[in-house]
Amino acid sequence: MNTPAFLITIDTEGDNLWRNRSGNVTTENSAFLSRFQQLCEKYAFKPTWLTNYEMAVDPVYIDFARDVIARNTGEVGMHLHAWNSPPDYQLTENDWQFQPYLIEYPREEIRKKVAYMTQLLEETFKTKMVSHRAGRWAFDEYYAQLLIEFGYQVDCSVTPGVNWQYSPGAPQGKGGTNYTRFPRTAYYLDTEDISRPGSSALLEVPMSIQYKHSGLMNTLKQGYDALRGKKRSPSVHWLRPTGGNVQQMINVAEKTLASGADYVEFMLHSSEFMPDGSPTFKNEADIDRLYDDLDRLFSWLHNRTQGMTLAEYAAMKSEKGVSAA
Template identity: 70%
Template sequence: MSKPVFIITIDTEGDNLWKNNDQILTENVRYLPRFQQLCEKYGFKPTWLTNYEMAVDPAYIEFASDVISRGQGEIGMHLHAWNNPPLHDLTGDDWRHKPYLIEYPDAILRDKVRNITGLLEDTFQVKMRSHRAGRWAFNGLYAQTLIELGYQVDCSVTPRVDWRNAPGSPQGNGGSNYKNFPVHAYFIDENDISRVGHSSLLEVPMTIQYKHSPLVNLLMQGVDRLRGKQRSPSVNWLRPKRGNLEQMKSVVEKTLQQGADYVEFMLHSSEFMPGGSPTFRDKAEIDRLYDDLEQLFAWLGERTQGVTLAEYYQGFVKGTTLNSGHQ
């Protein structure tokens, strides 16, 4: 590819799952066309990583089917274990604790992945190629299951981030620790997903940069140890927050300067809806989000070309991306 690529990933799920513990609504479907139109304006193709509640919503099915029919995006899979069939009561209140899929028994993990994969493929009549784990929790068994089902791309890894302090099951050990994972795309070793291997599953890690220099990070971690705390170094994502346009541009610039052949953006579908997330709480904040997105996409349009996750995989395999293994 002549330019680095811009990969847009959207965790496509119910409304404000940070807060809603007793029901899952899907009103945010009504707000997705605006973002799709913005992507198309700049020649970008979002990958809509789709959760169970969205996969059974008639309005979402209509929206996603249109995207597929026009070749303007991709539908992938996203899985939140607590409401994805077959249901299995792990904690006594899974909707409140939101346990990680990797905390469930192995057979249940496999059944849940198979179920949502079959549902999506039957609904949209396309093969599922791309995936992101719910709450970023991934392991070898999960990877092996995706491989068995013919997935080509995973994008669950968040390099430089340790999720072990984010609880799932009260009896569990928290989420996945990605602090020392590769920052570039790599075919994973399914027995050790932190290592480059020879499986058929391509890992495309999120675009994340340290907020501070290595020296500052080292000093801050030393202070934390003296205080008896253990925290990951602060990071910046290619992910909108309120008023972080320049920060996102800096993440892109730093990533491309380090030799990357892609940058990967993410957001949740509910963040396009007023009140659908803790981040963008009303119409004014949504409008400011779109102001930032308009500027970011115009800026990226001069520097990158848009592809879906599956298209990136195809280019990587053919050697048309700069897949030289930059760290």
């Protein structure tokens, strides 16, 4: 493929889950997704809507996603927040408060949840689920083996350079996955060690992330933070809107493409398209500024990339027989 792919991944989930720790999840953001879909289509880009449980049973979202699938203008994949995805299993005294990682649950419960979500999505949208992102970016070898068992072809849970161990889940757990030494380009992962390429059928497509500082500066900053009793992951920039960061996103995309990568990967949460659906975009003016930034980013990418869903990118890699980008 001469032209790199632009992969748009949307974690499609309930409203402002950063704030909502009560268990009363709402899905009003489903009514705000068409505007983004239309912007993608303006540039011939094709988003992958990685769908969580509460959205998979929301009638407005179901109609929206079925239309996207019917017109082949995007894809529905699977996203899984363990604390509110059936079947129910109480891991902590208050799972909604702690939002435990799926990989912290007993293996038999992990399998039940993956099986349930896969069946629900496939029956609802009448299409095979092949794309996936883990809730809260928590991924491990057993999870990868389950995805292969259930027929998934591509995962995008890896965030290179980011260590989620400092982000707690269950109080008795060890935090999330440490991705600081994972590859930055697509690779068929090793199911015995997901940090390295292997011979499995599951393609890993890491997020497009660049370090904010040099390696030396990151080391110094982490050492200084540790002395102050604050353990943090290295500072990074994502291909992800945070409000007024369009040039930063372009820089991430430019550096990623300059490294020879055959894709760049963007992400956002579905609730971030709705006023007050996230801590970042709190009102209509924030949303309008978000769309101005998105339009500028997409315009920059339009002549440098070609839009693909995750499934299309995985199919292209499979046809080429490439084990790593």
